[in-house]
Amino acid sequence: MSDSNVHTGLSEEQARQALRQAVEGVHLSPGSWEAVPRRQRRQRRRRVLAVAANLAIVLAMAGAVTPAIWERLAADRPTATTPAAPPSTKPLSRQERWRQAVAPVGPMRVLASGSFNGKAWQSIAYRTSSGFCQGWNYAGNPGYKPGGNPNPDLLMPPLNGGMGCGEPSWPRPALSIGTSTGVGQPIVASGTVNKNAAQVRIFLHHRGSPAVVTVRPVGQELGLPFNFYVAVLAGTDSVIDAKTVISKAVANDRAGRPIAQADLKGQPSVPPAPHP
């Protein structure tokens, strides 16, 4: 190895000298200062914009989260809600669409309850992301949980005895009626009714003699553009049997004036009662 390839490095003094000489006589160009205030103004603008953008993001997030928090706090019973699915461009499977459609987004309200043949039953309604669901919860069926069963994965329906869902904006009659008539279950007539209705009367023909069941609309706290009613026709007190037919349902306002009517005269509305 030649001598010139063996380096112990520059001494500190040599380094100092070399560096000073390398930049000797280097001065800022005239007018260099002018750029500083310009840059400072640009930085200030950028900072203001960044603060505004961050504030906008925080406000948007707060706006999205706060209503959900208030809804949870306002609920009078603990509920398990399923978070809304994130937006995706991927088409959803049928099961995923179903899960989205029936997942509760607020408290589940018990509209009516009782027991039949020693087993509890409930009529329950709740809001979904696109509207509402209403249905039945029977202690005799698998997956029963008092107050509804919004299991997080929704492997089971929230209500184990059948449910119907819809959007509040759909055209809806001032009074609708349907019956639940499963074997081993109470027989009920239920439906939706105009918000001005103070009561709903179900007219029955019971072995030739008329009978009337009167109920009050419920479910106002769900905030839908209509209320619900549930009339127990058999179960708690048997007013119905194989020969009974529902003739009509009438909704009355506070003054007792009829404001809506569902005429079912002559239609066999209920099958034979499940008990002898």
Place this chain on the structure above:
Amino acid sequence: MSATSDHQSAEQAAVAQLFSARGDELLRLALLLSGSRPLAEDLVQEAFARLWQRWDNLRDPDAGVGYLRVTIVNLARSSFRRRLLELRHRVVLPAVAEPPDSAGRLDVLGALARLPMGKRACVVLRFYADLSEEETARLLGISPGTVKSQTHRALAQLARLLDEPGAHAGAAASQKQRSVSR
């Protein structure tokens, strides 16, 4: 004139005064760190603009020079990283001949530019800015031991680079700066 604009113009005057007093010195520091005159000037202007933004938070106006040094080192580091990226995508232009009197200077600046940024910063801060090992360590966010070893290696590397056949041998001044081959 309102109190706010009075305050702003006082701030501007203070920063301008610091610029005229220490601007050249900081430009030389930036030049040694960046190896490019236009970039060095850019770094100094940017550092002063940032100092101005934080002037109110400065407890001691004398600390301004320290702040400027740190900012220049950090800006040089990030411009170094940015330039590495640009080099990967650069278009090669014909070389411009340097004036002969700058040969010695180019030797040192060229050799410095070939050092990794960490070693370069150690050498420049220790021997140009005359900072102690502890001060350099604090400024670079590394331990004094690392400063010591990086500086030692950098000086050896510099000596080797200045002795390479490609380096200019013309200037007598630069001869003195060369590594001592023992």
